[in-house]
Amino acid sequence: MSVRSEVDLESKRVTVYVCGAFGFNLIQEFKRCYTDKREYQFTIDLRQVDYIDSAGLGILINMQNYLEHEDGAIRLTNTLPQVRKVLAISRFDKKFLIE
Template identity: 50%
Template sequence: MAISCEERKEGNSVVIHVNGQFDFSVVQEFRTAYQDCQGKDIVVDFRGTEYIDSAGLGMLLNMQTFLEQKDGDIRLINTMPQIKRVLVIARFEKKFKIE
């Protein structure tokens, strides 16, 4: 499974783990992971992510819109250098907290 979700009691947050490739092949899995997360702090953990493309970037934007989160309310953590490079080129540091 490329996408897994973990709800944390402290802080009312949800961590979504992305493993392997974050592309069009995981759209439905990713959407299911955040569908019931209204009003929660969202953390997307890219520790196991090897690749991201424009579909992955679009999924992050769609999640932000769906959850009605403001800029910076969603944290993207454990980004490998190649993933972080794509996020910075796309100027996602203006939309998300990248750690």
């Protein structure tokens, strides 16, 4: 499986782990991780993502819109340099907290 999540019910936090290329093929798997969890805080761990395309970027924007979180409320962590570069070029540092 390329996407898995850990849910902490007590603190209302979800960590989503993505593995491999982050693109169109992960839409449904990724969406299942955040559907019906609008009151939760999210961290997306990208340590095992070696490539992200425009569909992957769109997945993140759709998540943010669905959750109705403000800019910077969703954390993207452990990004590899090539993924961080795509996020920077796409100005995702203005929409997400990138650590």
